[in-house]
Amino acid sequence: MSVTRERLVEVLEEIALLLEIQGENPFKIRAYRQGAEVVSGYDGDIVALARDNKLEGIKGLGDALRDKLHELATTGELEFHKKLRVGYPDSFFDLFELDGLGPKKIAVLNRELKVDSIITLKAACDAGIVAGLPGFGAKTQAKILESLARRVQAAEAFRLDIAVQAAEGILEILRMHPEVLRASVAGSTRRSKEIVRDLDFIVATPKPAELTAFFATQEFAKEVIAQGDTKCSIRLESGMQCDLRAVSNDQYPFALFYFTGSKEHNVAIRSRALKKGWSLNEYAFTGENVPVIRDEADIYRALGLDFVPPELRENRGEIEAADEGTLPRLLEWENLRGTFHNHTTESDGKASLHAMAEGARELGLQYLGIADHSKSSPQANGLSVERLAAQVETIAAWNREHGGKQFRLFAGSEVDILKSGALDFDDDLLATLDFAVASVHNALTLEEDEMTKRIIKAMENPYITMLGHLTGRLLLRRDGYAVNHEKIIDCAAETRTVIELNCNPKRFDMDWRWWHRARDKGVLCSINPDAHSVNQLQFLRFGASVARKGWVRREDVVNTKTLAEMEAWLKLPKGKR
């Protein structure tokens, strides 16, 4: 049984926590934590590299971490970690997820009261003995109890679409306040992360205390967590925490930059400022001859950098590129001219073919690809050979009646990739379609190697235009199936098979972390909403943001082609695309 990337990350993070408990040098702790980040975000087969002792040159992994990762990847264990863990059960690590509890307090609880799990902590609080500990009091104990209760009822992570929806409503309210000059959402929502933990708002105002008070008393603020003169934290009905920072108009660009993050991006930018002799915090540059700053772009300019779009701020090479002037011109959502992979009532969609077509046209698209499920997905009312043939006719008739140079429907199918890698329809039928999306919907538990071969076999078919939701993940609900991304990307490049960026916010699949690599290999992307209703066509907007996060440019995305270009492109043999 080989070690997974997740396990490597978990071990490094546990080491960081255990060292923290022991009061180790905070920078050593940070090194382990950053090592975990690097392993988690590395776009390549980090497990194989660790196994083969080829981690040399990866920033953030020094001699010590390289050796430890090698030991872990080859033996499945790490002596250093095992020794640290003696006396701490798995349940101990749950304690770190509680609000208001950090390593210092957990260390005290563990040392004084033998607390080593949520259950023993709850018992200690109920018995009232936590309040008597040094550094603890009645309020701390009550807060721990609240936090324990909340952990039970509310998930603390939210999908991007939920976050954006909440943020837009609140932003509108903030902008209507007469003392607000500028306002923006910051944080991971602004960076279009697929999962968001809280919302951050920045407002520029001459009266910050008035704004934090205003924020705390809004109807959406179901609970006020903290309120001061410049900062206010509240919780929404949904359980989502929202932080407001109220700053002066001069401070605004710095606050917006700082709270947009990511933390790693900020640290790197800050050290760049230090090299210029300036210190950078959330309010200003300080030092000799500091430049005048009016907006975020001025901050980057002052440091000799091109403006870095928020989506790219993950410290994955964007600062180097901004320095060299080689940041890509990213896709804009307005560049999308049409889309593929959409369902109708013929399979499991909620809207008719006609309604979907009109919805797409109203959205300003020039074409819409219909791809209902195939016959091996009876749970989704998959189409039989006959029903698909009939649908192709219906689409042709629709185009004759309603289509033209401005808009048309493309006939396709979301063809199941069967367990063997064979497709659910034979080539003769697929050849009658304008396009075909191949997706896995069953036998999700195959070993990685077998799953990869299965998908590759489907991609080798000349009639498969694109690969649907590569991992089948459902964010916050189900992990994706095991599949080797490198091999799939290489195969897509060779066979000229497009890979879908499924922009249904439940999926965002293939993950943004892989697109830069795919793009560099010449793989084309199709941004598809997997829409099951007319409204869901609007997922395209999220698709564009997440594609940007993956460094994707207009020319990397097939559905930026105009209708005429797309018609010509689809007629080309796959190998010539």
Place this chain on the structure above:
DNA sequence: GCCGTTTTCGGCCCGACTGTTTTCAGTCG
């Protein structure tokens, strides 16, 4: 423990808020 176009040693981000304190430690972002 990591890193280096000021470095192989000496740095490594720091401010706001809360609660327990009486001047500050812990947590969070």
